[in-house]
Amino acid sequence: MTTVPIKTNWASSQPPRIKAPTQEQLQRLIAALKQGRYAVSGEELRSHSVDWWPIAKKRAQIEELAQPGLVLWPKTTAEIIQIMRIAQEEQIPLTPYGGGSSVVGGAIPVPGGVVLDTREMAEELQLDKISQIVTVQTGLMGSDLEERLNARGYTLGHYPQSLFLSTVGGWVATRASGTFSSKYGNIEDLIKGLRIVLPGGELLAFDPVARASTGPDLKQLFLGSEGILGIVTEVDLAIQRLPAQRIFRGIGFDDLFVGMEAIRELTQSDLQPAAVRLYNPSEAERILSLVGEPKGQCLLILAWDGPQAVVEVQQQLSIELCRRYGGRDLGSRPGDAWYSSNRFDVRWLTEAINTPGMIADTIEMSMLWKDARNVYESVTEALGRTATDVLAHFSHVYSTGTSLYLIFTLKGDNDAEVEQQYFRAWADVMNAAIASGASISHHHGIGLMRARWMQQEHGDTLELLRNLKSMLDPTGMLNPGKLLPEK
């Protein structure tokens, strides 16, 4: 198994073939705006030079990052069509930007290039209460959508940790997952239709469909395409009624792998939890201390949404199942604590980034159950070479497998050393993940950080993605450097 070498200069991920546009080209783009606004200088360029990729945020603490030459906030689809057409004609690199919450550099622009910020197209267009479908523009922030839905008795059931930082379009672009995915599905399960502007400026409308057998479901091409194949402007999302009941249960396990067997059994036994999170002792510690339970044990948090009589039976059977695996019922408090304390709080990350000689990050991946123990052991061992402590949990469980989420902090004598460690940690984990049979990302996506492992992840099938990219974006101007590694 070949491993991808460590690379220490993240900015060099930007493909050298891409050139910054001229002033005339930028003016042509600006002229395409009829209602939208733009910026060619100032704080807006700086804020769009970075996303939530920790190493980029860290670098931005130390030095000025390369900025885009122009930020556009179109207000209409017609403007996006014009912008895309001009960018293709003039070969201007264009990076879509939503909430900027990518943790892998997915929204970092080409130096001097153009950013298309979607956030001024953030309307709810329609709420179909009969079919339970909401149609929104993709610049809408996730939390705004959820709040609007809740006020009318609905939920999307999609609660990524980035709920308050990310747009609906970002979810589509990255194949996002929410913590209640076991019940509500991932974003690809919620999207029933979409409108997309292709790089040439063509608008494709996939009308909402419950389910059909009328050829391949081609809108799937754009879910997870990370803005390299087009800009999704509107989506039709399946919504659910707010559940009659949402209940939590915490279970303690002495051994992580026994706990893992229990959640596999639970998932394969038809007990339909809405959320499943099994923490290793390091990550369990915070919640255990909040509820006064002894540390040093693994913690499983389960949640169910649904009619009271149903969820109570599911919970009871699940507790019994966990007991058969030696699980200790810790009652509802650990789950309540997880849910109500700081699920959406990312200060721990910001603080580490802001501390000299320190950085924190998360790496997640997915795997089949048969590989889960081996993956866990391989990647935590690999990460242990640089990180002193690894917080980890299994979540987003399926009958076939699970995701694994790692949280780690790196410390060094100075920022330069930490940056070296950072890329080493990533390379160690990615190489170990691939060698042990994991997929390199469950829901964070590829961006700049993981692009180098895409060939190993996909093998020959990556050529199909390259061919699609060439077909839809012949000049390669849309979000260059992301998702697909330069050859």
Next chain:
Amino acid sequence: MTTVPIKTNWASSQPPRIKAPTQEQLQRLIAALKQGRYAVSGEELRSHSVDWWPIAKKRAQIEELAQPGLVLWPKTTAEIIQIMRIAQEEQIPLTPYGGGSSVVGGAIPVPGGVVLDTREMAEELQLDKISQIVTVQTGLMGSDLEERLNARGYTLGHYPQSLFLSTVGGWVATRASGTFSSKYGNIEDLIKGLRIVLPGGELLAFDPVARASTGPDLKQLFLGSEGILGIVTEVDLAIQRLPAQRIFRGIGFDDLFVGMEAIRELTQSDLQPAAVRLYNPSEAERILSLVGEPKGQCLLILAWDGPQAVVEVQQQLSIELCRRYGGRDLGSRPGDAWYSSNRFDVRWLTEAINTPGMIADTIEMSMLWKDARNVYESVTEALGRTATDVLAHFSHVYSTGTSLYLIFTLKGDNDAEVEQQYFRAWADVMNAAIASGASISHHHGIGLMRARWMQQEHGDTLELLRNLKSMLDPTGMLNPGKLLPEK
């Protein structure tokens, strides 16, 4: 709204640009077989000239259908690769053939062309009990797979009416649905990986993945591609444990649309039935008479699979919900009768086809809930112009919508008249479906019969499918005439 004109000669759906291969070309293909077998004459050519498309079966009663020039039964992927390469080089039309259970002409070959029958590649390759994934070759018959799984305590949960007639590959090609789809999902939900030979002979391997965010899920391109983009040779399918309990309930409704509201409410209220089938009075009659209930009413059949305590609560809440809509609890017998009587029996269809001056067929479609009543009224009215009685049911329900399934018989003075009526009935229903907001097929697919409506179904997005076809099959030799209408 433009409507597609009635077309009365089904054979003319075959694109005229396609030429039958020469004897030399056929010999080259035969030479590619190392272990597989072939036929160039006799009954095998006749049996491969037709599938389960009723009008083709009917025509075959009257006259000899145009036959393929060669049927190939490859035994290895290497042989398929060779065959595909030669077909592309020599521009030989090649039609994949599984169980031949397409009801829309999806497996009908080009006259004098080549048929690739997959049924000698029917091995189970692996059963991963930990990840609950079975890997099979796609020539395996559906019922054989289910029987093997049942013997070991598993089920695919995928029971199309064609279970005993169709191959796994056919399910992939058409985006098949089983009657218990509300619990187990449709085929696209079960497929975790696949291997496909592209028209140029390239083998692409999509390894099984629980779920990932590593770019678009490109295997989706091939689900529902009806054999025009490649030949899927192997699939990795998620399996489930046999449910602890499977229970049924029948509910009577006076009014179909009130019953429809009840099943929408049920589906949107988190009561997770595994199967939902709401029959109009005409279709309800057979089962009602089996269980001695009065005819003239609508019949809803519900099923739940799962742990006993869970399904009993779900059933109880569902009965209460239906009662609020005026539903009458008819106990478990109607469901038992449906399940155990003749779900897989298609003699009624064969008998109608074999009767002079008569034909029967089914047409299904999908729609959002908001359009369901309008679609039902429009398409049954349209079908009523030719058919004397329309049996209909809603099934495969989703939070966003439902499928509608029509069963009808046509009678005329002679076969020629019936054939005219047949195409008129189809055109009337397809045009009414599109005008009222339905998708033209829920799970039967497009084949030859529906290809003429694909442009209206998909609008501008059909061009994307055409471009994919050109990219993957530049000579257009793979299953010509299917799915995509000739321009």
